[in-house]
Amino acid sequence: MKGVLLVNLGSPDSPTPKDVKPYLDEFLMDERVIDAPKWLRTILVRGIILQTRPKKSAEAYAKIWWEEGSPLIVLSERFTNKLKQHTQMPVALGMRYGTMTIKSALQELKDKGVDDVLLVPLYPHYAMSSFETVVVKVLEDQQKFFPQMSVTTLPAFYKNPDYIQALSESIKEGLQDFDYDHILFSYHGIPERHIRKSDPTNYHCKIDGSCCKINSVAHNTCYRHQVYDTTEMVKAYLGLPEEQVSSSFQSRLAGDPWLKPYTDYEFERLAKEGKKRLAVITPAFVSDCLETLEEIAMEGKEQFLEAGGENYKHIPCMNDNDAWVQVMAKWVNEWERTGLLDVTPST
Template sequence: MKGVLLVNLGSPDSPTAKDVKPYLDEFLMDERVIDVPNWLRNILVRGIILQTRPKKSAEAYAKIWWEEGSPLIVISERFTEKLKEHSDMPIALGMRYGSMTIKNALKELNDKGVDEVLLVPLYPHYAMSSYETVVVKVMEEQERFFPDMKLTTLPPFYKNPEYIRVLSEKIAESLEGFDYDHILFSYHGIPERHIRKSDPTRFHCKIDGKCCQTNSVAHNTCYRHQCFDTTESVKAYLNLPADKVSNSFQSRLPNDPWLKPYTDFEFERFPKEGIKNLAVITPAFVADCLETLEEIAMEGQHQFQEAGGEGYKHIPCLNESDSWVKVMASWIKDWQETGALPA
């Protein structure tokens, strides 16, 4: 029997330092997130970061926490339930980090007789710290606990026409009545070295402003290229003026070169250049989370207006919108009936 496993990032169980600390420990100790030798990662994470970060992160989570729980979890559960209405296959939801484990989600499918699973990492783009770590973790759990299961993985869908359509329509709908000067596509940040590590050719990715425009097999695993490609596809779909759209990257760590330009620097720069009304979209995520709701919707607006900006519009993620559910349902149905995966 066929079934579907949806996987997203995860969340602490509550917005308290007690629950945030083990969640951050699991997240930051992932070798694909902080990609340094294990001994050094232990020092950085458990000896330094976890001494202060849980309290600060808990305060941030408390700002965006819903009555039903973590926004990312609640949205992902709503999306899953809606998706089930469009499919006769078992569908389970797991998280890469936290108590909603991938192992439990696989067990849920296994208990229903599923022996062939479509893994759906809920990330549009390939990155070792998001898409790749999900795929690797699912494979590890499957091989260890459910060796008779067969896995098929949905590829990154950053330029799929149906994904671009629903993303563009979401942006257009959100911009109705807002007279923007500029639209910023703010993507999750990653270290520059992750781009080079993910390059199968070992020589194409130079992060020099040219390699992303030069065709290469490296683009299949290049997060930076794929982010730019998403922006260009949306610009073309909505016929947006090139001078009113730009990209940036958020959530960096100090003393380490991450992808640029940095989102918070852009918030400070824009008002000085006459951009007073700004719209911000976060297409690296399909569900709103701490990074979109606190860092962009709250702190981003504060930074922009402190720098002299006026109007600010945070555009929500696709979340559990009916149009997005229908697109995912169509991909799942195609795989169920023909084994085809979206291009």
């Protein structure tokens, strides 16, 4: 029997240091998030970061926490419940980090008789620290606890026409009644070395501004190429002027170089260059979370206005948007019928 496993990032159980600390420990100790040797990662995370970060992060979570709980969890559950209405297959939701585990989601599917699972990482783009770590963790748990199950993974869908249409229409709706003079696509940042580590050719990805434009098998796992593809396809779909659109990367850690330009620097640059009315979207996420609701919607607005901007709008993620639900339903039902997953056609 076939079933669907949706996996998103995860969340602490509450916006308190007590619950944030174990969540951050699991997240930051993931070797695909901080890809240092375990001994060094342990020193960095448990010896330094977790001494102060939980309190600060808890304060940030408290700003965006809903009465129903974590926005990311609530929105993911709403999406899951809507998807269930569009498919006959069992659908379960798990999180890569936190107490809403992948193992429990797989157990839920097993209890319903599922032995053939479609894994859907809820990330449009491939990155070690998001898409890849979900796939690795699911396969680890499947092999250890559910060896009778088979798992098929939905590929990164960053350039799928149906996804681009749903994303573009949600952006279009968010731009209604907002007289913008610039739109910033802010994507989650990753270290530059992650791009090189994910390059199967070991030579193509130079992060020099040109390699992303040269066709290569490396693009299948190149986060930078994929996010710029998404920006270009949305721009084309909506007919946005070239000079009014740019992309940037948020949420970096100190130390190693991360993908540039940095979003916080862009807020200041755009304001100082005379952009007064800024719209910001965050297409690396399908569900609003701490990074979108606090870092971009709150802190980003403050940074832009302090730098001289006058009007700022954060456009929500697709969340449980009906068009997005229907796109996912189309994919999972096609897999149920044919076993095929053609979500990344050539462009």
